Amino acid sequence: MKLAYSPASPYVRKVMVMLHETGQLDDVVLVEGSGTPLTPNAEVVQKNPLGKIPALERPDGATLYDSRVICAFLDARAGGKLYPSGNRRWETLTLEATGDGIMDAALLMTYEGRLRPEELRMAAFVDGQYGKIESACNVLNTRWMSHLAGPLDMGQVAVACALAYVDFRHGHRDWRKGNDALAAWYAEFSQRPAMQATAPVG
Ligand code: 99T
Numbered sequence: 001m002k003l004a005y006s007p008a009s010p011y012v013r014k015v016m017v018m019l020h021e022t023g024q025l026d027d028v029v030l031v032e033g034s035g036t037p038l039t040p041n042a043e044v045v046q047k048n049p050l051g052k053i054p055a056l057e058r059p060d061g062a063t064l065y066d067s068r069v070i071c072a073f074l075d076a077r078a079g080g081k082l083y084p085s086g087n088r089r090w091e092t093l094t095l096e097a098t099g100d101g102i103m104d105a106a107l108l109m110t111y112e113g114r115l116r117p118e119e120l121r122m123a124a125f126v127d128g129q130y131g132k133i134e135s136a137c138n139v140l141n142t143r144w145m146s147h148l149a150g151p152l153d154m155g156q157v158a159v160a161c162a163l164a165y166v167d168f169r170h171g172h173r174d175w176r177k178g179n180d181a182l183a184a185w186y187a188e189f190s191q192r193p194a195m196q197a198t199a200p201v202g
Pocket residue numbers: 006008009010011035036037038040050051052053054066067068100107110169202
């Protein structure tokens with residue numbers, strides 16, 4: 001299988017962690033696929049009309065996107081390891097959506113700073129996006145610690161990849177402040193070999 005990839009993308013990182021944790025790394029060839037809304041990657045657009053990565057081309061030629069679909073596919077292929085059954089499944093999916101939402105807000109902040117000319121940038125928009133991250137971190141810290149402390153699942157992976165991306169692109173914003181339990185969980189989770197092997201670069 002071919003994975004359209006960038007070492008800076010937290011969405012791609014979710015897929016990479018899934019591949020590491022389920023022993024499927026050797027089944028995938030990585031193909032650089034970076035692009036932005038201003039400079040779309042033509043090869044990626046052929047596979048995913050939205051021009052976004054990750055996109056996973058399967059052996060039969062069909063391409064899967066986005067990261068949630070790819071992770072669900074890879075998990076099923078591995079025999080169902082990182083999406084539990086029962087009630088915990090819905091919690092895991094909600095936690096994954098929370099991690100992805102943090103990524104979405106952080107990526108909009110990145111694009112505002114990198115793609116928009118300085119005179120057109122809107123500080124209130126960036127602050128509004130960071131407000132979503134603060135609010136999500138606060139809820140993770142107060143309501144989700146018991147789930148985060150449980151057996152490995154894709155919700156935890158998404159949250160860890162999201163927090164790492166906030167550090168990577170917006171390190172001057174201190175999401176740890178007032179979120180001691182979340183910060184301690186993240187510090188420990190980041191030590192997993194799959195997380196260490198996929199730290200963002202770019
Ligand atoms: O928006 C574009 O045109 C290109 N952007 C992307 O491909 C980003 C790369 S993160 N990926 C997504 O937005 C995927 C979102 C989707 N919902 C999913 O797969 O879950 C690049 C980060 C960086 O370089 O800072």
